[in-house]
Amino acid sequence: MTMLPLEEQFRELSRAVARSRAAVAAGDCVHLDGLDAEIARVTELARGAPAPQRADLLAALRALLDALDGLAVDLQRQLDAALAQQAASAYARDRA
Secondary structure, three states, X not given: OXXXXXXXXXXXXXXXXXHHHHHHHOOOXXXXXXXXXXXXXXXXXXXXXXXHHHHHHHHHHHHHHHHHHHHHHHHHHHHHHHHHHHHHHHHHHHHO
């Protein structure tokens, strides 16, 4: 199996994060097992990239960071909504 170029590996990670964001938006649970390790692996490889490639890699890394920031916001919203619903349900049970 041929390894993708580093820039493409960053883009693939961004696409995976985008799929996770779509799943969260649909109300689904997402499993992020291994995502942190994969990001660390690709980032470590990028550290040794030739200087001419670094600008492109930096742009791809920034896009990935933006996608991860968006996912964090989406996950927090999902958690907040679940907690609010749980509290509302508990309040309704107590009032009954």
